[in-house]
Amino acid sequence: MTVLVAYASKRGSTAEIAETVAATLRREGLGVCLERCEDVRNLDRYDAVVLGSAVYMKRWQGDARHFLKKHRKALRQKPFWVFSSGPVGDPAKDNPDWIEPPKLAEKVEDLGGKGHAVFGGCLPAEPKGMMEKAMVDGVPREYRDRRDWGEIRGWTKQIASELVAVPS
Numbered sequence: 001m002t003v004l005v006a007y008a009s010k011r012g013s014t015a016e017i018a019e020t021v022a023a024t025l026r027r028e029g030l031g032v033c034l035e036r037c038e039d040v041r042n043l044d045r046y047d048a049v050v051l052g053s054a055v056y057m058k059r060w061q062g063d064a065r066h067f068l069k070k071h072r073k074a075l076r077q078k079p080f081w082v083f084s085s086g087p088v089g090d091p092a093k094d095n096p097d098w099i100e101p102p103k104l105a106e107k108v109e110d111l112g113g114k115g116h117a118v119f120g121g122c123l124p125a126e127p128k129g130m131m132e133k134a135m136v137d138g139v140p141r142e143y144r145d146r147r148d149w150g151e152i153r154g155w156t157k158q159i160a161s162e163l164v165a166v167p168s
């Protein structure tokens, strides 16, 4: 059983989530390939897929959207899960905390996706450009990294248990 963990990350924090997902799956005894979305040619050698993307301006990264489209036929044949990495800021204050990227849920459901997790995101320590700087300035320091590693590992262990329960 080999699982592909594919991700699209602009500033690296989603890549770190994908690394944790991959490491957790390995610890659970599964074979894992960790790849950037853009580096994946086809899904032939994989039995299952976990796809993750950072969210910017309420949209998944283009490479992740392209991945869903390019590999749609293969994805229909395999168990797959997706995650988004996005919300930052004070969860008690920021409203709305999470806005689903348009049509994402429909696309994932249409392809038979088995689940979509939304993980807290992380703003870069050294923001570049006006948009990032404005975003970082507007978020108190303690809420700039809302990644919950326990939550990420827990979600991944659930995937591992579902995968080992089905014959490959």
Ligand SMILES: Cc1cc2nc3c(=O)[nH]c(=O)nc-3n(C[C@H](O)[C@H](O)[C@H](O)COP(=O)(O)O)c2cc1C
Pocket (backbone or CB within 6 Å): 008, 009, 010, 011, 012, 013, 014, 015, 054, 055, 056, 057, 058, 059, 085, 086, 087, 088, 097, 098, 099, 120, 121, 122, 123, 124, 131, 132, 135
């Ligand atoms: C300019 C900008 C726009 C963002 N827009 C959204 C958004 O629409 N929704 C969301 O949940 N998070 C948004 N975020 C937060 C990012 O998704 C979060 O920082 C994410 O972890 C970045 O992942 P990366 O480091 O892999 O690029 C935004 C961040 C920045 C800097």
